[in-house]
Amino acid sequence: xxxxxxxNPDGYIHTRDADEYQRLRDQxxxxxxxxxxxxDRAGLGPGMTCLDVGSGPGSVMRLMADRVGASGHVTGLxxxxxxxxxxxxxxxxxxxxxxxxxxxxxxxxxAVPGGPFDLTYCRLFLMHMQDPVAVLEKMLxxxxxxxxxxxxxxxxxxxxVEPLCPAMGEFNRLFEGVFxxxxxxxxxxxxxxxxxxxxxxxxPSGTLAEVKYIPLGQMAAMLIGVYQGLFASAAELGxxxxxxxxxxxxDMAEAAADGRYYCLTPILIGAWKRVP
Numbered sequence: 001x002x003x004x005x006x007x008n009p010d011g012y013i014h015t016r017d018a019d020e021y022q023r024l025r026d027q028x029x030x031x032x033x034x035x036x037x038x039x040d041r042a043g044l045g046p047g048m049t050c051l052d053v054g055s056g057p058g059s060v061m062r063l064m065a066d067r068v069g070a071s072g073h074v075t076g077l078x079x080x081x082x083x084x085x086x087x088x089x090x091x092x093x094x095x096x097x098x099x100x101x102x103x104x105x106x107x108x109x110x111a112v113p114g115g116p117f118d119l120t121y122c123r124l125f126l127m128h129m130q131d132p133v134a135v136l137e138k139m140l141x142x143x144x145x146x147x148x149x150x151x152x153x154x155x156x157x158x159x160x161v162e163p164l165c166p167a168m169g170e171f172n173r174l175f176e177g178v179f180x181x182x183x184x185x186x187x188x189x190x191x192x193x194x195x196x197x198x199x200x201x202x203x204p205s206g207t208l209a210e211v212k213y214i215p216l217g218q219m220a221a222m223l224i225g226v227y228q229g230l231f232a233s234a235a236e237l238g239x240x241x242x243x244x245x246x247x248x249x250x251d252m253a254e255a256a257a258d259g260r261y262y263c264l265t266p267i268l269i270g271a272w273k274r275v276p
Contacts, residue, residue, distance in 0.1 A: 027222065030212075042148045042272045051120045051139075052064065053121065054128075065091065072097050078101065084102075087101065115142045120143045136201060146274065151270065158211065161262065163261065192269060201273045216256045220252050
C-alpha cells in the first residue's frame with residue numbers, strides 16, 4: 001500500500017490522486033443509467049441552467065449537457081481545483097453546452113455565478129457532509145422558483161458478497177470503521193426525504209432507487225480502489241495495517257477470478273423536488 005498520506009483538510013476521507021480520480025470516473029459509468037433516469041424525471045431539458053454540487057471529474061455535467069444542449073448552461077462546483085479544472089477542459093473539448101467550473105467550498109460560498117439554477121443537484125456528496133441539511137438549504141437557495149433540487153446518495157445497508165467472502169469482511173471492517181470513525185453517513189440515501197423536509201425543501205416530488213447484483217469480477221477493482229482510497233483515513237484512526245491491506249488486495253483479486261462470487265452493491269437512492 002505504501003506510506004499513508006494525510007487525509008484532506010476539508011474532511012474528504014478518500015485520497016485525492018490519479019487512482020482515486022479514475023475510480024470516480026468508473027463509479028460514474030457504473031451508475032450512469034440511474035443518474036440519467038433521475039435527470040429525466042426531474043425534467044431537465046433544452047436551454048436550462050443547472051448546477052452539480054461536488055462535480056468531481058465532470059461525469060454528471062456531461063449528462064446534464066446532453067439534456068440542456070447548446071443553449072443551456074452547466075456549472076460544476078468542486079473544492080478540488082485540480083480535478084475541476086481538468087473536468088472543465090475535457091467538457092469544453094467535447095462541447096454540447098456552455099460549461100463553467102467554480103472552485104469553492106460550498107459551505108463557504110454565499111452564491112454561485114450563473115445562479116439561480118433550473119436544477120441544483122448533487123450525487124454522493126451529502127454522505128461526506130457533517131451537516132447535510134445545511135448543504136440542502138444552500139442548494140434550495142441557489143434554485144430558481146419553479147426549479148428542482150435533486151440528490152442521489154448511497155445506502156450501504158445491503159452491500160454484500162455471496163457466498164461468504166473473507167475479503168469482503170475485511171473491506172467492511174475498514175470501510176465501516178472509517179465512515180463511523182470520521183462521522184460519515186452509511187445510510188444517507190434512505191434519509192433523503194427527511195433531510196429534504198428539514199431543509200425546507202419539502203417532501204420529494206419523487207424518488208428512485210437502483211441496486212446491482214453482479215459478478216464480483218465486475219466489482220472487485222472498485223472495492224480495492226475504495227479500500228486503498230480510504231487507507232490514509234483509516235491510518236489516522238489506527239485501524240489500517242499495511243500487511244493486512246496487501247492480503248486484502250490479493251484475496252479480493254483471487255475471489256474475483258474464482259467466478260463463484262456475486263456482489264450486491266450499495267443502493268443508489270435519488271430524490272427530487274420542484275420548489276415553489
